[in-house]
Amino acid sequence: MAEKKAVKKAEGESSKKEGAVRVQKFGRGKKYNELVKMVDKEKLYTADEALNLAKESSPAKFDATVEMHMQMGLDPKKPEQNIRGTVILPAGSGKTRKILVLADDTDSKKALAAGADYAGLDEMIKKISDGWFDFDLVIATPSVMAQVGKLGQTLGTKGLMPNPKSGTVTTDVAKAVDEFKKGKVEYRLDKDGIIHLGFGKVSFTPENLRENLMAVTSAIKSAKPSSAKGTYIKRLSIASTMGPGIKIDLATI
Numbered sequence: 001m002a003e004k005k006a007v008k009k010a011e012g013e014s015s016k017k018e019g020a021v022r023v024q025k026f027g028r029g030k031k032y033n034e035l036v037k038m039v040d041k042e043k044l045y046t047a048d049e050a051l052n053l054a055k056e057s058s059p060a061k062f063d064a065t066v067e068m069h070m071q072m073g074l075d076p077k078k079p080e081q082n083i084r085g086t087v088i089l090p091a092g093s094g095k096t097r098k099i100l101v102l103a104d105d106t107d108s109k110k111a112l113a114a115g116a117d118y119a120g121l122d123e124m125i126k127k128i129s130d131g132w133f134d135f136d137l138v139i140a141t142p143s144v145m146a147q148v149g150k151l152g153q154t155l156g157t158k159g160l161m162p163n164p165k166s167g168t169v170t171t172d173v174a175k176a177v178d179e180f181k182k183g184k185v186e187y188r189l190d191k192d193g194i195i196h197l198g199f200g201k202v203s204f205t206p207e208n209l210r211e212n213l214m215a216v217t218s219a220i221k222s223a224k225p226s227s228a229k230g231t232y233i234k235r236l237s238i239a240s241t242m243g244p245g246i247k248i249d250l251a252t253i
Contacts, residue, residue, distance in 0.1 A: 035244065039246055041247075054209075067199070067241065068196070069236070071233075071236070072233060074228055076193050083188070083223045086186050086187070087218075089215060097137050099135065099138075114181075145169060148162060185197060213238075220233070
């Protein structure tokens with residue numbers, strides 16, 4: 001009996017060691033480990049240095065998104081400090097978004113003419129209720145929000161529910177479609193007091209990335225609530241998708 005227990009214990013320890021080996025084997029790749037050496041984790045880079053480094057340190061084989069992560073000195077539990085808004089990226093987002101417009105016939109025709117991928121009302125609401133989600137953004141007119149509200153749980157869980165603060169509830173659907181197609185993006189404070197946002201692609205020039213980053217930071221600065229006390233923007237870092245984080249000196253934005 002004692003021998004059996006000893007064997008099982010030995011097998012268990014062996015299994016743990018094998019498990020540890022597997023974790024190491026499937027950890028960060030060799031390419032990432034090489035690229036991460038390019039970034040000094042203790043250094044605050046200028047915006048220009050950081051943008052160039054984000055492009056150079058991208059380990060992805062695809063055209064990765066360049067993302068910003070901004071730690072704010074705001075309390076997300078206070079409604080007036082839970083900031084949310086939109087900004088048009090001057091150089092575009094680099095993404096092709098499928099836009100659905102929920103509106104009456106007249107506005108639906110305007111939306112389609114402006115470049116919307118889908119438009120309509122009753123038929124679209126039924127399709128969504130049946131599980132259709134072949135779109136990335138939903139825009140609606142105020143007059144149909146009572147009907148759209150029935151999809152609150154369905155669209156809300158996917159972050160697709162139209163909202164005036166995000167510019168997706170509007171009387172001018174054609175303008176909204178045009179702006180979002182050209183690179184209008186939404187920023188919002190999350191529950192941890194951070195704003196996460198993709199503002200371009202690794203394939204963009206450093207100049208275009210800087211132009212977009214400055215547009216976003218300018219919009220966020222303008223959205224500072226009057227009740228905010230202390231340091232408004234605490235930290236800012238950027239990274240390509242799957243790439244290492246790069247800290248930015250706030251004085252350079």
